[in-house]
Amino acid sequence: MRIVILGCGRLGAYLARRFAQEGHQVIVIDREREALEALGPDFPGETVVGMGIDAEVLRRAGIEGADVFIAVTGYDNTNIMAAEVAREIFGVPRVITRLNDPLRAEIFQELGLKTISPTVLAAEAIRKCLEA
Amino acid sequence: MYLIIVGGGKVGFYLTKSLLAEGHEVLLIEKNPRRAAFLIDELGADHVWVGDGCDSSTFAQVGMNRADAVIAVTGDDEDNLVVCLLAKRKFNVPRTIARINNPRNAAIFARLGIDVTVSTTEIIQAQIERALPLRSLVHLLALRRGGIELVEGKVAPGAPADGRPLRELGIPVDALVVMVVRGDQTFIPSGETVLRADDEVLAVTTPASEGALRRLLLGA
Numbered sequence: 001m002r003i004v005i006l007g008c009g010r011l012g013a014y015l016a017r018r019f020a021q022e023g024h025q026v027i028v029i030d031r032e033r034e035a036l037e038a039l040g041p042d043f044p045g046e047t048v049v050g051m052g053i054d055a056e057v058l059r060r061a062g063i064e065g066a067d068v069f070i071a072v073t074g075y076d077n078t079n080i081m082a083a084e085v086a087r088e089i090f091g092v093p094r095v096i097t098r099l100n101d102p103l104r105a106e107i108f109q110e111l112g113l114k115t116i117s118p119t120v121l122a123a124e125a126i127r128k129c130l131e132a
Numbered sequence: 133m134y135l136i137i138v139g140g141g142k143v144g145f146y147l148t149k150s151l152l153a154e155g156h157e158v159l160l161i162e163k164n165p166r167r168a169a170f171l172i173d174e175l176g177a178d179h180v181w182v183g184d185g186c187d188s189s190t191f192a193q194v195g196m197n198r199a200d201a202v203i204a205v206t207g208d209d210e211d212n213l214v215v216c217l218l219a220k221r222k223f224n225v226p227r228t229i230a231r232i233n234n235p236r237n238a239a240i241f242a243r244l245g246i247d248v249t250v251s252t253t254e255i256i257q258a259q260i261e262r263a264l265p266l267r268s269l270v271h272l273l274a275l276r277r278g279g280i281e282l283v284e285g286k287v288a289p290g291a292p293a294d295g296r297p298l299r300e301l302g303i304p305v306d307a308l309v310v311m312v313v314r315g316d317q318t319f320i321p322s323g324e325t326v327l328r329a330d331d332e333v334l335a336v337t338t339p340a341s342e343g344a345l346r347r348l349l350l351g352a
Contacts, residue, residue, distance in 0.1 A: 053210050055240060077186055081210040084217070084244055103188055104214075111221050 001025070004066045004092075006052035006082050007073035008035040011098065015070060020045045027061045030073075052082040055089060063090045072098040080104070083113055136161065136199045138185035138215045139206030140171045143231065147205060148175055159194055161185040186214045191223060201227035209237050216246045238274075269346050272334070282336055283345070289329040291351030299323035307337035307345045 001024050005012050008030035016039060020026045026045030029052050030036050036047040050057030052073060063069065069086040071079035076099045083097040096114045099105040105117035133156050137144050140162030148160040152175070161181045162168040168182040183190040185204070196202070202219040204212035209232050216228040229248040230241055238249045258270055269283040287293050293301055298309060298321055311334040312321050319325075327333065327349075337345050 053237075054234065055236060075210070077208070077210040077214040080217070081213050084213070085240055088243055089240060101187070104186065107188055107218065107222055111217070 001067040002027070002062065002065055003068040003070065004029065004058070004061050004063050004086075006030075006069070006071045006079070008032075008038065008047075009072065009074060012070075012072045013039055015072070016045055017043065027066075029057060029061050053078055053085065055085055058082070058085060058090065063092060066090075066092050068092070068094045068096070070096045070098075074100075076101050076104055080108060080113070087113070133157065133200040134195075134198055135159075136194060136196065136202045136219075138202065138204045139212075139231075140164075140167055140180070141205070141207060143205045145171060145174070147203070148179060152179065161190065161194065186211060186218070188218060188222065191218060196223040196225065199223070199225050201225065201229060203229045203231075205231040207233070209233055213237075213241060213244065213246070216241075217244065220245055220247075269335075269342060269350070280336055280338055281342065282334065283342065284332065284334050285346065285349045287327050287329050287331045287333060288350045291329070292348045293327045293333075294329045294351075295326060297324055297326050301348050303348060304337075304341035304344050307335060307341040309333055309335045 003019050003024050003026050005016050005026065005028045008028050012028060016026050016028045020043065027048060028036060028039065028045060029048045029050060031049065031051050033049050036049065048057060048061040052058065063086060069092045071082045073079055079097045079099060083095050086092040087095045096116060099108065099115050099117050100119055102117045102120045105115040109115045135151055135156050135158045137148055137158060138161045140160050144160055148158050151158045158179055159181055160171060160175065160179055161183060162171055163184045165182055168180055171180045181194050196219060202216060202225045204215040206212055212230040212232065216230045219225040220228045227247050229250065230246050232238060232241060232249050232251050233253060235251045235254045238251055241249045269285040271281055272284055273282040309321055312319055312325065312327065313332040333349055335345060
């Protein structure tokens with residue numbers, strides 16, 4: 001699969017390395033070159049420096065033929081906009097968005113985006129620990 | 133009308149002020165408490181809400197569902213998009229208006245259902261083109277659904293249009309000259325109308341025929 005990842009922080013870099021190891025074609029976008037360098041010299045995927053809400057940058061990252069788009073920058077609204085562009089403009093079949101704000105995650109999930117809220121996931125995990 | 137403005141920077145502040153002066157009910161949402169304190173001093177506490185304009189709990193508290201229009205004018209395109217998407221899809225606000233910085237986002241916002249986008253970059257560019265005699269048609273308005281543009285240009289001396297009736301120019305079928313301004317006269321032309329150099333012309337055209345129209349009117 002061709003997987004485009006927006007945001008090369010801890011989560012983005014982790015996902016990129018994992019998918020690349022599994023043999024997928026991975027392209028990572030970040031506005032900071034240093035963030036992309038953290039992937040290491042042996043990273044087999046491609047990297048693109050630029051703003052993920054810019055359709056031109058997404059195109060350069062090969063979004064047009066992508067099977068999956070994952071938006072995991074630290075900014076919820078950037079993730080939402082990039083995800084909407086990937087889904088509505090480029091027709092990427094699977095789009096996943098990380099949103100820190102649980103409320104926004106719930107609303108945009110209702111509106112058709114696949115959203116993941118780390119806040120909710122962590123809270124649930126903590127609760128489970130207490131139940132056990 | 134009840135208008136909600138998101139983003140209390142310079143644009144949001146002056147916009148709120150002039151819309152209030154026109155007698156509208158206006159609420160300005162600003163998330164930075166220090167900036168909001170200034171806005172409350174200037175506009176009054178009734179017209180300013182301190183909170184995150186991308187947060188749906190803010191929207192519920194300010195009565196978003198009865199707003200006639202939501203206008204997002206923060207400095208970030210993605211924030212303005214999210215405000216408008218929430219207003220439109222979650223609260224069924226009839227009109228959503230977003231300020232955009234990257235002119236290329238206009239098409240994207242339109243596709244995502246935002247009613248109107250205002251591009252500061254393009255407005256400034258249009259003003260510059262009006263002020264400087266550049267050889268191009270000035271875009272006045274893009275009619276979103278039809279893909280048709282309203283453009284303006286001044287007939288250049290020696291251009292094909294200078295001194296010939298419109299009917300003989302071979303104007304493309306998907307372009308139409310709709311108004312001519314000559315000195316202090318303004319009129320709607322017919323096929324017999326003979327344009328002259330320095331006539332200001334308003335035309336509607338598809339983007340595809342704009343080039344042909346430009347060559348006829350401006351000769352370049």
